């Protein structure tokens with residue numbers, strides 16, 4: 001289908017983008033990679049009057065270390081994250097997650113900020129930023145604020161972003177000490193999106209037991225979530241097969257799983273438990 005008519009602006013700076021959005025906070029929309037928004041416009045699920053293209057604001061695409069944090073600009077593409085040598089060394093969960101997204105074209109255009117802002121229930125980044133306990137920096141006409149990823153995802157394709165606000169940066173505490181990571185995804189055979197995607201970040205003691213665990217889950221429900229039952233069962237535990245299996249059984253605690261033509265709620269939860277077990281196992285062994 002063809003989208004409804006819209007205007008298009010390419011601001012040179014973030015400040016210019018904010019004032020363009022502020023002029024029409026309900027009718028204007030941010031355009032980043034366009035790999036979710038343009039399809040939605042073609043289906044007329046979204047009918048913005050103005051697109052504010054932030055993908056060309058060079059200062060919004062970066063990956064850098066600052067103190068004990070990793071800072072990622074919102075328009076950094078999936079490919080830039082996948083191929084970052086820095087991230088492979090200091091936070092390998094991010095490149096692993098990026099590599100699982102779509103195909104080469106999608107990874108070259110799609111952005112981490114766009115994916116998080118879009119909050120597709122089957123998107124991969126929400127699981128990873130939850131497992132890394134990220135903070136999201138939002139900027140709008142009233143200034144800047146920081147929101148924890150755990151508070152950002154509100155419901156089906158709904159986030160804490162307010163009209164006129166832009167997600168500017170993703171901040172992640174640099175993993176330190178001995179740690180393990182893994183992103184395990186059961187992709188839908190047609191779309192490649194996650195039927196289930198499990199991101200695990202483990203802090204490990206010297207003897208290999210689990211100091212603390214964070215588990216982000218996507219695909220299972222209307223929004224990504226932290227599997228707190230799994231995290232509690234792993235904290236302080238030795239990571240033997242039995243402990244991992246019983247912890248993974250909590251992957252859907254308190255969750256009403258989504259159902260569609262491909263997967264019933266029961267199947268989704270069973271899959272989530274299996275992939276959680278696999279992800280913990282892989283993280284325990286160092287990652288991947």
Ligand SMILES: Cc1cc2nc3c(=O)[nH]c(=O)nc-3n(C[C@H](O)[C@H](O)[C@H](O)COP(=O)(O)OP(=O)(O)OC[C@H]3O[C@@H](n4cnc5c(N)ncnc54)[C@H](O)[C@@H]3O)c2cc1C
Nearest residue numbers: 032033034035036037102110111113114115117123124167
């Ligand atoms: C064929 C195909 C396969 C795909 N497969 C996968 C997959 O396997 N896994 C996966 O996770 N995703 C997948 N995607 C989606 C892809 O990752 C998108 O790139 C991503 O969801 C959205 O990022 P974007 O930069 O393209 O955002 P856009 O499409 O430009 O924007 C999406 C939404 O976010 C808003 N937005 C964008 N950036 C910001 C910002 N910085 N601040 C505030 N709001 C913002 C826009 O206004 C819009 O509402 C696929 C897409 C396609 C077309």
